[in-house]
Amino acid sequence: MVKTYGLIHEKRARGKEKKKNHVYHHSSAQKSISSGRQAVNFSFDTIHGMKLKEVEYKIPSREERKARRSEFQGSKNKEGMRSKFLKMLAAEHAQELKDLLGMTDADIALMAEGKSVNGYNVHHKLPIHGGGKNEFSNFILTPLYPHDQWHHDVIDPQICNLSAKGGKILLPWTDAMIYDPKQYGFTKNNKKVKPNYVSRVNPEKYPKIYKPEHIADANLRKRELEKFSSQQKNVNRKLVSTVVSQRLSSTR
Ligand SMILES: [Zn+2]
Numbered sequence: 178m179v180k181t182y183g184l185i186h187e188k189r190a191r192g193k194e195k196k197k198n199h200v201y202h203h204s205s206a207q208k209s210i211s212s213g214r215q216a217v218n219f220s221f222d223t224i225h226g227m228k229l230k231e232v233e234y235k236i237p238s239r240e241e242r243k244a245r246r247s248e249f250q251g252s253k254n255k256e257g258m259r260s261k262f263l264k265m266l267a268a269e270h271a272q273e274l275k276d277l278l279g280m281t282d283a284d285i286a287l288m289a290e291g292k293s294v295n296g297y298n299v300h301h302k303l304p305i306h307g308g309g310k311n312e313f314s315n316f317i318l319t320p321l322y323p324h325d326q327w328h329h330d331v332i333d334p335q336i337c338n339l340s341a342k343g344g345k346i347l348l349p350w351t352d353a354m355i356y357d358p359k360q361y362g363f364t365k366n367n368k369k370v371k372p373n374y375v376s377r378v379n380p381e382k383y384p385k386i387y388k389p390e391h392i393a394d395a396n397l398r399k400r401e402l403e404k405f406s407s408q409q410k411n412v413n414r415k416l417v418s419t420v421v422s423q424r425l426s427s428t429r
Pocket residue numbers: 299300301324328
């Protein structure tokens with residue numbers, strides 16, 4: 178089964194054509210949201226430890242988004258919020274980083290300098306694109322695989338249906354600032370469920386460090402990251418390429 182997707186902001190086909198290709202099936206008992214135009218339904222209410230929460234997704238002006246992104250990324254003259262967040266975690270949550278993510282002392286030393294650890298991302302729970310701010314409480318440090326599923330499988334398909342100003346959507350949400358791999362997977366009522374879609378994110382392109390039984394194993398994690406560093410450029414390029422065409426494997 179092959180399916181082609183466009184960019185986040187690219188409008189998908191509507192009407193009959195859309196119904197035929199749409200991977201989000203309707204079911205009345207499922208967690209769902211109506212943006213006013215098109216409902217997106219999910220068969221699960223937790224994805225990789227993040228509960229689906231209904232929030233107001235208000236799209237700021239282009240200038241404002243740009244300003245917030247540079248505030249996050251920082252520049253030569255001004256430290257970014259990502260760097261500050263990583264430093265804070267290294268200083269105040271080193272043990273959790275080790276226990277939850279299997280981070281090494283070298284990883285934590287890197288973070289103490291405000292630098293990212295390979296294979297991890299600082300995610301905005303409410304994206305800047307949806308009005309999210311650069312506050313520690315809006316950040317979570319996460320491996321890339323669950324992160325990309327949050328975006329490509331949950332957030333993006335809903336954003337496609339929003340008006341230019343925004344609207345209500347379901348966002349993966351937690352109060353945690355560090356991803357907890359023990360919460361792995363798609364769950365509903367604390368039981369694992371199969372998602373009602375075929376993921377747009379190919380697990381083969383990621384290290385297996387997101388698996389709870391693997392993530393705290395420092396040696397395995399290191400081997401996985403080594404594999405990953407050689408293909409990271411390709412993965413990044415793939416994720417931002419104009420059209421992501423994937424041969425989709427069956428749901429895990
Ligand atoms: Zn993100």
